[in-house]
Amino acid sequence: MEQIYFFILAIxxxxxxxxxxxxxxxxxxxxxxxxxFVCLANFYxxxxxxxxxxxxxxxxxxxxxxxxxxxxxxxxxxxxMIQKTSHSVVGAMTLxxxxxxxxxxxxxxxxxxxxxxxxxNEVVMEVGHTQLLGQAIFVDFLLPFEIASVLLLVAVVGAVxxxxxxxxxxxx
Amino acid sequence: xxxxDQYLVLSAILxxxxxxxxxxxxxxxxxxxxxxxxxxxxxxxxIALSNxxxxxxxxxxxxxxxxxxxxxxxxxxxxxxAFYRNRDSIAVDDFNLLKW
Numbered sequence: 001m002e003q004i005y006f007f008i009l010a011i012x013x014x015x016x017x018x019x020x021x022x023x024x025x026x027x028x029x030x031x032x033x034x035x036x037f038v039c040l041a042n043f044y045x046x047x048x049x050x051x052x053x054x055x056x057x058x059x060x061x062x063x064x065x066x067x068x069x070x071x072x073x074x075x076x077x078x079x080x081m082i083q084k085t086s087h088s089v090v091g092a093m094t095l096x097x098x099x100x101x102x103x104x105x106x107x108x109x110x111x112x113x114x115x116x117x118x119x120x121n122e123v124v125m126e127v128g129h130t131q132l133l134g135q136a137i138f139v140d141f142l143l144p145f146e147i148a149s150v151l152l153l154v155a156v157v158g159a160v161x162x163x164x165x166x167x168x169x170x171x172x
Numbered sequence: 173x174x175x176x177d178q179y180l181v182l183s184a185i186l187x188x189x190x191x192x193x194x195x196x197x198x199x200x201x202x203x204x205x206x207x208x209x210x211x212x213x214x215x216x217x218x219i220a221l222s223n224x225x226x227x228x229x230x231x232x233x234x235x236x237x238x239x240x241x242x243x244x245x246x247x248x249x250x251x252x253x254a255f256y257r258n259r260d261s262i263a264v265d266d267f268n269l270l271k272w
Contacts, residue, residue: 020193020209021190021196029205043179043182055235055238064208092196096189117226136231160250163250
């Protein structure tokens with residue numbers, strides 16, 4: 001049953017990923033990308049990581065994708081952007097195929113270690129995923145967490161500075 | 173029970189589709205979306221392996237990848253807007269201010 005559900009979801013994820021690459025209009029790409037994000041959130045739930053699924057929906061589908069859609073609407077792209085959408089397809093196909101076969105070979109001809117940590121699925125069910133993740137972040141990874149907050153602050157300031165209209169050119 | 177290999181192969185497929193998109197498309201926003209797709213493929217690998225190994229560290233990594241992706245989205249889209257103001261275009265072929 002889980003296997004069938006996985007395959008259906010995987011097919012939907014791959015089809016929408018192909019649509020992200022192939023659709024002509026950026027808005028269609030954004031909607032297809034949303035579909036991929038939701039499929040991945042489903043996979044996270046199947047992998048016993050419900051908090052990551054919630055964060056996936058909120059941050060990716062909610063925040064990042066909305067930002068992208070806002071920018072697409074804001075720029076008011078005309079149809080000249082739509083024509084001539086591709087560089088050399090054959091070269092890119094070769095490179096992407098190479099990347100895929102490299103990854104596939106790596107995954108297919110090796111097996112992940114069978115070392116089992118203490119966080120098994122039963123522990124996640126019993127304690128709760130959010131609590132376990134919170135302990136990991138705020139105890140073991142406290143310094144990276146603080147650095148990440150500084151990074152976000154820098155990104156906010158940088159985005160405002162970059163997107164601000166140059167005051168000298170406005171006055172002219 | 174879905175095995176770990178299936179998740180890894182799925183994320184490899186998603187990653188290579190994203191690579192193909194980055195290499196072929198000309199619209200900067202679409203390239204940006206393909207990069208997000210590649211990041212998400214990596215996230216799936218991290219969470220699948222984290223679940224397989226019974227270790228929380230992979231999921232903490234995904235958390236930080238999401239933070240970096242959010243920062244990247246803000247700054248990248250601001251750059252695209254600034255570029256559009258200058259050149260009236262977001263085709264990557266026009267991104268040649270440093271070239272000549």
